[in-house]
Each structure stands twice: as C-alpha cells, then as structure tokens.
Amino acid sequence: MSAVCALVDLLAGRRDAASLSPREWDGVISVARAEALLGTLSVRLGDAALPAPVAALFADQRAAAEVAQHQALWEAEMARRALADDAEFVLLKGTAYAAAGLSCARGRQIGDLDILVPWHDIGRAENELLEGGWEWVKPDPYDDAYYRDHMHELPPLIHKARDRMIDVHHTILPRTHRKTPDPLALVADAVPTASGFAVLCPTDMACHCAAHMLADGDLQGGLRNLWDFHCLAGDFVAADAGFWGRLDARAAKHGLRVEVRRAARLARDLYGTVLPSGWDGHDPGDRWYRRRLLARDDWGGASDFLLQQAFYIRSHWLRMPPAMLARHLWAKWRRR
Amino acid sequence: MRHSTRIAVGPVQFRIGSDWAQPVAALNRLYVGYPRDPERPADATVRLFAARPWRRWLRPSVQIGGDFTVPDALPLPLSMGLLAAEMGMNLQVALGWRRHLLLHASAVAKDGRAVLLSGVSGSGKSTLAALLGESGWRLMGDEFTLIAPDSGDALAFPRAVSLKNEAIAEMAARVDPARFGPLLAGTPKGDIRHLVPRPDAIAAMHDPARPALILFPRFGGTAAVELMGEGEAFVRLTEASTNYVALGEAGFTALTRLVRETPVFGISYPDSATGLALVEQLFAEAIR
Numbered sequence: 001m002s003a004v005c006a007l008v009d010l011l012a013g014r015r016d017a018a019s020l021s022p023r024e025w026d027g028v029i030s031v032a033r034a035e036a037l038l039g040t041l042s043v044r045l046g047d048a049a050l051p052a053p054v055a056a057l058f059a060d061q062r063a064a065a066e067v068a069q070h071q072a073l074w075e076a077e078m079a080r081r082a083l084a085d086d087a088e089f090v091l092l093k094g095t096a097y098a099a100a101g102l103s104c105a106r107g108r109q110i111g112d113l114d115i116l117v118p119w120h121d122i123g124r125a126e127n128e129l130l131e132g133g134w135e136w137v138k139p140d141p142y143d144d145a146y147y148r149d150h151m152h153e154l155p156p157l158i159h160k161a162r163d164r165m166i167d168v169h170h171t172i173l174p175r176t177h178r179k180t181p182d183p184l185a186l187v188a189d190a191v192p193t194a195s196g197f198a199v200l201c202p203t204d205m206a207c208h209c210a211a212h213m214l215a216d217g218d219l220q221g222g223l224r225n226l227w228d229f230h231c232l233a234g235d236f237v238a239a240d241a242g243f244w245g246r247l248d249a250r251a252a253k254h255g256l257r258v259e260v261r262r263a264a265r266l267a268r269d270l271y272g273t274v275l276p277s278g279w280d281g282h283d284p285g286d287r288w289y290r291r292r293l294l295a296r297d298d299w300g301g302a303s304d305f306l307l308q309q310a311f312y313i314r315s316h317w318l319r320m321p322p323a324m325l326a327r328h329l330w331a332k333w334r335r336r
Numbered sequence: 337m338r339h340s341t342r343i344a345v346g347p348v349q350f351r352i353g354s355d356w357a358q359p360v361a362a363l364n365r366l367y368v369g370y371p372r373d374p375e376r377p378a379d380a381t382v383r384l385f386a387a388r389p390w391r392r393w394l395r396p397s398v399q400i401g402g403d404f405t406v407p408d409a410l411p412l413p414l415s416m417g418l419l420a421a422e423m424g425m426n427l428q429v430a431l432g433w434r435r436h437l438l439l440h441a442s443a444v445a446k447d448g449r450a451v452l453l454s455g456v457s458g459s460g461k462s463t464l465a466a467l468l469g470e471s472g473w474r475l476m477g478d479e480f481t482l483i484a485p486d487s488g489d490a491l492a493f494p495r496a497v498s499l500k501n502e503a504i505a506e507m508a509a510r511v512d513p514a515r516f517g518p519l520l521a522g523t524p525k526g527d528i529r530h531l532v533p534r535p536d537a538i539a540a541m542h543d544p545a546r547p548a549l550i551l552f553p554r555f556g557g558t559a560a561v562e563l564m565g566e567g568e569a570f571v572r573l574t575e576a577s578t579n580y581v582a583l584g585e586a587g588f589t590a591l592t593r594l595v596r597e598t599p600v601f602g603i604s605y606p607d608s609a610t611g612l613a614l615v616e617q618l619f620a621e622a623i624r
Binding site: 029061 | 337349351353374375376377378379381383385401402403404432433434435582583584585586
C-alpha cells in the first residue's frame with residue numbers, strides 16, 4: 001500500500017497504527033508533512049500504540065501546533081486592533097476553525113491570516129492595515145493591478161515586525177471566476193465566536209471549504225482541505241440534524257452545489273464521511289479528483305505529473321475567461 | 337527513490353534518497369561509524385533529485401528537497417552531491433525540528449559541561465570547535481546545538497564538520513586522513529572538506545552536557561575578551577536560532593534560562609593557538 005493511502009486510512013480510522021512497519025512510517029510521516037497533515041495525524045493518533053520515536057515526534061508536533069494556534073489567534077487579535085471600528089471582518093479558514101473551536105483545528109497547521117471584509121470597506125481596511133505596520137509583499141505593478149482587478153483579495157500584506165501574512169478577501173472566489181458566490185450574504189449571516197470574532201455560519205463555512213478546494217486552485221494541499229470538510233460536516237451534523245438540507249439550499253444560493261456535492265462524495269470516499277441519502281451518489285468524474293488528491297510518492301514528492309498539469313490548467317480555466325487568460329499568460333511569459 | 341540511506345545524528349533519524357548513486361555512496365563512506373537502527377522510522381526525509389528529467393544525465397545537477405524545501409534554491413553539480421546531502425539534512429533540522437531550541441552554534445564538552453560557540457559564518461567557530469575536538473574535548477557539533485527546554489541541557493548534533501578553505505589544511509596537519517571526506521573545490525562557499533568527529537564523540541552523541549560557557553568568537557585582531565550582558569546575549573541567540581519563534585513560550589523560557597545561568601563572552605583571537613588558550617582559560621574560570 002502506498003504511503004499516501006496509509007495516511008488517509010489512518011486519518012479515517014480504517015487502519016490500526018500498530019500494523020505499520022518502520023518503512024511505512026517513513027513514508028506516512030513524509031507524506032503527512034508534504035500535505036501539512038502531520039499535526040492533524042499526531043492528534044488523531046494521540047491515544048494509539050506507536051513506536052517510541054514516532055510517539056516522540058508526534059508529541060513534538062502536537063505541542064508545536066498548539067503554539068502555532070495561539071500565534072494565529074494572536075495575529076487575528078492584532079488585525080482586530082488595527083481595524084478597530086473602521087471595518088468589520090470575518091475570519092476565514094484555519095484561524096476561523098481555531099477561533100470557533102472546531103474539531104479540524106486540532107493539530108491543524110495555520111498559514112496566513114485570512115479575513116473577509118465587505119467590498120465597500122476594503123479601502124478603509126487597506127489603509128488601517130498599512131498604518132498598523134503591514135506592508136506589500138509583491139510591489140510589482142502588474143501583480144498589484146492583477147489582484148485588484150481580478151482577484152477576490154487584496155495583494156498579500158506582511159507585517160514588518162511579526163513577519164506574518166494577511167490575506168484580505170472581499171469574496172471567496174476570484175471576481176472573474178465562472179462561479180460568483182454572494183459575498184454580502186456571507187458577511188450578513190456570519191456568526192460570533194465565544195472570543196468575540198466573527199466567522200462564517202456553518203453552511204457558508206462548508207461552502208467556502210468546498211469552493212476553496214475544488215474551484216480555486218489546482219488541488220494542491222487538497223487532502224488537508226478535504227479533511228477540514230470531513231470534520232466540519234461531522235461537527236455541524238452533530239449540532240444540527242438538518243444540516244445537509246440547509247447546506248444544499250445554501251450551496252445552490254452561492255452557485256456552488258456541484259462543488260459542495262463533490263467535496264462531500266470525496267470526503268466519504270477518502271475519510272468515510274457519512275452522507276444522507278440523496279448525497280450518497282457516484283460521479284464517474286470523481287476518480288480524477290481522487291487520483292489528484294493522492295498524487296504523492298512514498299518520499300513525499302509530487303507524482304502523476306500530467307494529471308497535476310491538467311488540474312493546474314483547469315484552475316486557470318475556471319478562474320478567468322479564455323481571452324483574459326491568454327492576456328494574463330502572455331504578460332507573465334514576457335516577464336519571465 | 338532509486339538510491340537511499342539512513343543516518344542518525346544526535347536525536348534526529350534521517351532518511352536520504354537520491355536519483356544518483358554517488359551522493360549516497362559518499363554519505364555512507366563518511367558516516368560509516370555512526371549508529372544504524374533499521375527499525376527506527378525517520379524523523380526527517382531528504383530528497384536529492386534532478387530538477388528536470390534530463391538533468392539526471394545531461395550536466396547532472398542536484399536539487400535539494402525533502403520534507404522542507406527552500407523555494408528557488410539553486411541546484412548543485414553532481415560532483416557536490418555530498419554537500420547537497422549535508423545542506424538538505426541541515427535544512428530539515430532547521431525548519432522542522434521542534435523538540436529542542438535550535439541554536440546555530442558549535443559546541444564542545446568536557447566532564448559533562450559544554451562550551452557553545454556562536455556567531456556569523458567566518459567567525460571561526462567551526463574551526464575552533466574542530467581543533468578543540470582534537471585536543472581533549474568531545475565535539476558536540478559544528479552546525480547546531482540543541483537546548484532541551486525542560487532541563488536546560490545542551491544536546492549534540494555531531495554531523496561531520498564542514499571545514500572551509502584555510503581550515504582544511506590546518507586540520508589535515510593534525511588528523512588521520514581516513515577521517516576526511518573528499519575535497520569539494522569551488523563550492524558556493526569556497527573549498528569544503530568534511531571531517532568526521534572522533535569515535536568517542538560519536539559514541540557519546542546522546543549524552544547531554546550542562547552549558548558552562550557561551551562564546552561569540554571573532555577571528556582576527558588582537559586577543560581580547562569582553563563580557564556580554566544577558567540582554568545582548570539573548571537577542572544575539574534569538575537571531576542564531578531557527579525555531580525560537582515557532583517554540584513560543586517554551587523557547588523564551590529556555591533561552592532566558594540559558595543566558596541567566598551561563599556566562600557569555602565575545603572573544604577575538606589572532607590565531608588558533610590563542611583562541612584555544614582563551615577557551616581553556618574561560619572554561620576553567622566558568623566551572624570553578
């Protein structure tokens with residue numbers, strides 16, 4: 001069995017950790033690192049019987065994830081102070097999961113701080129952040145114009161003292177994308193956390209997770225996003241038996257029904273998410289997504305080069321109309 | 337990967353894979369005296385691979401990767417495959433290790449007490465540590481020293497010492513040639529030759545040592561010793577650490593304890609003999 005399949009089986013709880021050989025652990029640890037899932041795995045196997053070196057490594061990872069989570073929430077607090085009363089914002093992705101205390105946050109690696117600000121507040125938010133010590137990462141005029149004209153977020157900003165990035169979104173998919181979720185609904189229906197931050201409501205959070213994984217980008221790091229979706233679904237169904245029905249309606253409103261349905265089927269196939277009837281179908285196209293999600297060799301390297309390229313091209317195809325894509329690729333190629 | 341080997345250095349078990357046989361063979365020759373435990377899963381994986389398929393044969397060049405990769409890192413020619421492997425191992429530790437506070441410092445120990453030598457590259461810390469390792473001290477490492485957050489002890493990471501330029505001839509005059517790796521001429525850092533620590537230093541690689549002294553050496557100028565305040569030492573060591581920020585409070589606690597309990601000096605020395613004498617003298621005063 002390949003290391004990436006062993007990793008998925010361990011996360012899903014289909015395989016006993018005690019059955020792995022030392023060489024299998026080598027691969028599982030490398031692949032989990034490559035997929036940013038080592039912290040998640042170490043939490044998932046917190047009570048399992050493990051070889052002593054693996055147990056020690058996993059204890060390191062759990063401790064490190066806890067520190068990283070504190071730091072991520074501190075960064076959110078810094079953004080709250082900088083934006084003060086000038087712009088409301090909603091936390092997205094990893095920091096939101098941590099602030100809301102969701103199960104996928106345990107051990108999860110959190111990269112940049114992602115926030116959603118209503119479009120009419122974006123200029124004010126930008127000014128406040130620049131005054132608060134953030135600065136542009138890419139001072140390139142083409143990239144800057146590209147972000148502003150076509151993307152769903154400002155060009156990335158980095159804090160000059162703390163060296164942490166913030167992505168300020170005004171919606172959850174690029175402006176030129178074939179799918180256009182309703183950003184006003186996302187902000188209007190956001191819910192507060194106990195710590196006083198705002199996060200997307202459960203159905204929107206699941207929609208965003210699916211859209212981010214399947215409609216934005218080339219599925220790089222997809223196993224982690226799919227694990228998020230699996231955990232979100234589990235948490236939300238436990239709190240609200242009507243969750244799937246509400247998710248369906250909400251996904252339709254955002255035009256993301258295909259993505260959400262596919263995310264649910266993939267989560268079932270890989271992690272064993274329990275789906276209600278009506279969701280539990282099969283789509284022949286899913287196999288390409290499964291193959292792409294599992295495209296890692298036992299050394300943690302990317303495999304299946306052609307399939308990766310195909311998904312890379314697909315991500316651009318979804319992102320912008322063909323004429324614009326041609327212009328963009330031409331501009332990028334000329335500057336190489 | 338086609339070729340692979342496993343090496344344990346201090347607390348880290350590495351797995352190194354390569355598209356070519358040469359770097360793995362060179363590693364196996366250099367690390368022949370290190371303990372091997374095939375039952376132990378690897379903490380860190382290094383991959384040495386061809387950036388493009390044809391680069392395996394045509395002007396072969398080694399891209400350094402693994403669990404952690406530096407984007408845009410330039411590949412090295414295959415003749416420097418051993419250097420690539422060493423850089424790959426250092427990279428995984430620098431970016432991935434979380435059990436200890438990592439200090440970019442050489443260290444030597446005597447009677448269970450350690451001297452840490454930190455400073456920018458070119459300060460002579462590697463050469464000084466290598467020389468001490470041949471004159472009655474246990475060489476703990478020339479690249480990283482690990483500080484255990486719970487005990488405050490220093491732990492060894494005794495990779496092969498990478499000697500550069502003039503230091504190669506200086507050490508060759510004193511050490512058995514069998515302990516040297518091949519000469520790697522004209523690398524981005526000049527000439528490099530690896531020196532394997534003495535067998536007793538390798539055998540003792542898991543023994544912790546209590547920090548007795550921290551030195552910031554500077555090669556050149558007249559002999560001088562300057563006591564460094566806790567604040568300055570703290571700031572300089574945060575700069576010398578690759579995981580201080582990632583460790584959060586545990587890193588802060590370990591580092592404040594280290595600079596409070598350990599005397600810190602900046603030293604200048606015009607030649608190796610003076611440098612060695614200064615270390616011996618300051619160590620004798622520190623443990624008295």
